[in-house]
Amino acid sequence: MYRRKIHDDDDDSHDRWLISYADFITLLFAFFVVMYATSSINLNKYQALSSSVVTAFQGKPGQTPSMNTDTPSSLQNKSAILKPLPLNYLYQEKKQRDLDKMRAMGQQLANVLALWIEQKQLSILQGEFGIDITLRSDLLFKADQSALSEQGPYVIKLIGEQLKNEYRTVQVEGHIDRHMYSEDTNPEARRWETTATQAARVAAILGMRGVSSKRMSAIGLADTKPASSSENNLAQSVNNRIIIRILTAESNAQQAANNTTSTQLEILPKTEQALQATPDTPDMVAPDTVTPDIAAPVTITPAAGAAGP
Structure with a gap:
């Protein structure tokens, strides 16, 4: 098997x-x-x-599976959003925000001072450097330009109440027409003295109304910056004015930088040895005949910043 x-x-x-x-x-x-x-x-x-x-x-x-169908160009555009913003753009945006705040403050001042704006006794202008409140001197002072008028302190009080809570720098300028005090023996000195006194009085009243004196300055400019060069009475009254300037944050920073003393050079009088070492020239006096009038060293400090932008 x-x-x-x-x-x-x-x-x-x-x-x-x-x-x-x-x-x-x-x-x-x-x-x-x-x-x-x-x-x-x-x-x-x-x-x-x-x-x-x-x-x-x-x-x-x-x-x-469903997925994003973005093209490479659109993906590149989206990735650009994540890039840091340029410093110039951030600076411009910050500057614009500050200007908007200044415009809102100027509008509030205009609402409070509307009566005198309608009477052409003051004006409010906004520029790149800040807000200028220009007041005619006859609104604040009497005809002699030295004593305050009856409504002058009240107008300054209204302005001070709007500025007391602001952190900005305030500059007060006094201006006068060149024909004022022309009959005095020394009209130029009188104009300088008057404008300085007017600016100081306005700043003092602002300080009494709450504006910090640490961020205020007052200066008299006499007739050096006239608003009008005409010879009529209207132009002369326009030249007699007080300007209250509220600076922007940028202008305030620039002014602070200008006032900062980084390096100072001390200038000393020449000693007798230094004069002897200097080569003789026909225009120079002999060393033994020179008697210095300065007994102590003279220190040159930087000039104060300009009163206005």
């Missing part, structure tokens, strides 16, 4: 796992090659790879 030979399981090869391992290594190598190929940002390659992966794992070709 013929018997079929029993197949022995021991005859199977034990190296068949190497085939699966080799296939896995090949797929892994192909995967890294694809990843390396798409390492550079390319939206089309990324979409193709995503579609292939979804098809391989889900078995649904043609279906890809």
Whole structure:
């Protein structure tokens, strides 16, 4: 009787796992090659790879997960938003905000002083450096330009109440027409004295109404900056004026920088030895005939900042 030979399981090869391992290594190598190929940002390659992966794992070709379809140019524009803003833009924005605050304060002052604005006795102007409140002298002072009028302190009080809570620098300028005190023996000195006194009195009243004296200054400019060069009476009355200037933050910072003394040079009188060492010139006096009039050293300090921008 013929018997079929029993197949022995021991005859199977034990190296068949190497085939699966080799296939896995090949797929892994192909995967890294694809990843390396798409390492550079390319939206089309990324979409193709995503579609292939979804098809391989889900078995649904043609279906890809929803994703952002922005073009590279739009992505570049969005990334530009994250860049730091330039300093010039920040400076301009800060300056504009300060000007807006100044405009609001000027409008409030105009509302309070509307009566005298309608009567053309004062005006409020806003410029790049701040707000100028120009008051005619006959509104604040009597005809002699030295004593305050009846309504002068009240007008200054209204202005002071609006400025007392402000952190800004306030400058008071006194101006006068060149024809004033022309009959005096020394009219120029009288005009300087009058404008300085007027500016100081206005600043003192502002200080009494709450404006900090540390951020106020008063100066008399006599007839050096006339508002009009005409010879009629109206022009002369316009030249007699008081200007209350409220500086912007930028102007205040510039003025503070100008007033800062960084380096000072002390100038000493020449000694006798220095005069002897100086070469003789026809215009020089002999050293033994020079008698210095200055007994102590003279210190030259920087001049104060300009009263107005």
